[in-house]
Amino acid sequence: MTKKLMSPYWAGFGLGLTLLLAYVFYGKGLGSTAAMMRTVVSIEKLFATAHVQQNSYLASYGAFESNPLNNWVIFQIIGLIFGSFLSGIWAGRAKKETNKGPRISNKQRFIYSVIGGVLFGFGARLARGCTSGVALSGGATLSLGSWVTMLCIFGGAYIIAPFIRKLWV
Amino acid sequence: MFPLTYFHELSLNTEYFMAFIVGIFFGFFLEQAGFGNAxxxxxxxxxxxxxxxxxxxxAIITAMTGIILLDHFGILAMDISWINPSYMWPGIVxxxxxxxxxxxxxxxxxxGIVGVATFKIDAIFNVLGGLLGMLIFVEVFPLIENFYSAGNFGERMTLPEFFSISVGIVGAAIIVMALAAFWASEWAEKKFGKEEEG
Structure with missing residues (x-):
């Protein structure tokens, strides 16, 4: 039996308090892509240690003796996985399924899901963070650049959406 | 005084534990909003x-209001807390x-990670794609290094500072804009036919 979703406003209020708590605890916001980036760097380091030292971007995440995974963002992501898993189990929404528009196959959905992920991952590194690290956290702390990036994320999505209507509607 | 880690000698493990607790609430509310469903x-x-x-x-107006008030009353030191830098060109693109x-x-x-944690198959593909996109970024980084630092408006540039308007006015304007967005959202869902997930 699936439980009802929380009201968007209450869920947003909870998210906002969570972000406030992050600032009260350690003076930084919420993030997702930084932890994913550190995962990529740690994998690259396993296979190409010298390469990680040479690329200045990679090196900034974990050159020489430092472990790219030894960082608070990793623990925040582990918490995120844990919290969403518990919520999904409790509400009956944690179940094996694929969500898509009615007019495409699962296989098509998977392909577009990868493409979207690649674009988001690349864009998030270029813009120094994603929806949580830049748009939400930078938005709440009134960063000029974060507000510009936030508007570009929403703008970009609304510009592309009419051309790919078949994927979702 | 807050942030806690700036004013108290805390072990790294304590900071990691706090990040874990924050993460749990983060994941909980994202899932409760239904954001595990693409x-x-x-x-x-x-x-x-x-x-x-x-x-x-x-979420923005809740956290923003809290941060502005705690900062104003000297409880939360925002001048030493993290503010996202403003590199316009890479930020826009x-x-x-x-x-x-x-x-x-x-x-x-x-x-996407919430989707994976709640067993959505399409989310697994999305997160793998995200990791691949980041791998591509770091490998082309030497070629786009100049662009990455283009249009630097400041490491801690904020809307109030940029527009020379007080924090209170900017905050109030954002709250009014958010309320307008809520009203427009409710209106649009009625007009275009609200659909739940599928």
Missing amino acids: RRLALTFYLKNLTVVKAFFT GGLIMGAGFAIGGYCPGT
Whole structure:
């Protein structure tokens, strides 16, 4: 039996308090892509240690003796996985399924899901963070650049959406 | 005085534990909003389900109000806390690419991870794609290094500072804009036919 979703406003209020708590605890916001980036760097380091030292971007995440995974963002992501898993189990929404528009196959959905992920991952590194690290956290702390990036994320999505209507509607 | 880690000698493990606790609430509220479901997220861009807009801007005005007030009363030292830097060109181009990725893939990175944690198969593909996109970024980084630092408006540039308007006025304006967005969202869902996920 699936439980009802929380009201968007209450869920947003909870998210906002969570972000406030992050600032009260350690003076930084919420993030997702930084932890994913550190995962990529740690994998690259396993296979190409010298390469990680040479690329200045990679090196900034974990050159020489430092472990790219030894960082608070990793623990925040582990918490995120844990919290969403518990919520999904409790509400009956944690179940094996694929969500898509009615007019495409699962296989098509998977392909577009990868493409979207690649674009988001690349864009998030270029813009120094994603929806949580830049748009939400930078938005709440009134960063000029974060507000510009936030508007570009929403703008970009609304510009592309009419051309790919078949994927979702 | 807060942030805690700046005013107290805390072990690294304590900071990691606090990050873990914050993460649990983060994941809980994202899942409770229904953000583990890509179609629900993507319907935002067809004005058929505006949960994202409502939850996102509620979160912004909640955290923003708290931060402004705690800072004003000297409880939270924002002058030493993290403010996102403002590199305009990579911020604009990166934002547009992220928007395209959001509409095509249905997830953003955080919600993709929520999807994986609640067993959504399409989310697994999305997160793997995200990791691949980051790998591509770091490998082409030497070629785009100059662009990455282009249009630097400041490491800690804020809206109040840039427009020379007080924090209180900027905060109030954002709250009014958010309320207008909520009203427009409720209106659009009625007009275009609200759809839940599928």
